[in-house]
Amino acid sequence: MFKPLDPLLNSELRLAVISLLIGVEEIEFNEIKQKTGASAGNLSVQLKKLEEAQYITIKKSFKGNYPLTTLKITTIGINAFEQYVSAIKSYINIKKKKS
């Protein structure tokens, strides 16, 4: 009936992050921060969770003199996202029986 929803992706911010990472090579911390409107603190925490689950990799380097954090999605992350999309459809497509 209903497919279980990956708790890691059933979070507004983490879903937005993965959504942004899908289809691009990599993104910088600040670009994600701006596009999602998240606070740096919250974003930092959520990125770490995604990294722990191996959905993304976090690369630390320097841009000029400043530290720079770059994010990249992994195969595991891509698969998880695709699974999530398929699962959420099992909830929202029921509506179609009505219309």
Add this chain to the structure above:
Amino acid sequence: MFKPLDPLLNSELRLAVISLLIGVEEIEFNEIKQKTGASAGNLSVQLKKLEEAQYITIKKSFKGNYPLTTLKITTIGINAFEQYVSAIKSYINIKKKKS
């Protein structure tokens, strides 16, 4: 970019409940319990939250000698669900630019 996700519906169980209620007149507590696999306690709590938000109405009666709880979606609930569906698509449809 990303539409905000109604926190009330961004929950596996509550989304499943609303999904089940969409398109039917009403459902009994136990049918929802079975179809979602939720524990009675958790379901009771989540239903109350949906009721507080006026997404559903909870009717208490008797079936034979046993108490019977029947759930029904409201117009507010239908609208919230449709909003949620539209919002979640802003996260999962980004993928399409890739394929």
Add this chain to the structure above:
DNA sequence: AATATTAGGTTTATAGTATAAACTAGTTTA
């Protein structure tokens, strides 16, 4: 040349949320 400000984050305290276990109230069955 001190000191204030900004960049780019991380850590942590707190409030909010989900869940199952324990409980209530009554019913059926042995």
Add this chain to the structure above:
DNA sequence: TAAACTAGTTTATACTATAAACCTAATATT
């Protein structure tokens, strides 16, 4: 009449999200 079951509700606990406070180093200001 006591054990087990129906149909839930309440509550204790663990988990989660978030922003405020913090950190380190670079740059700008006086």
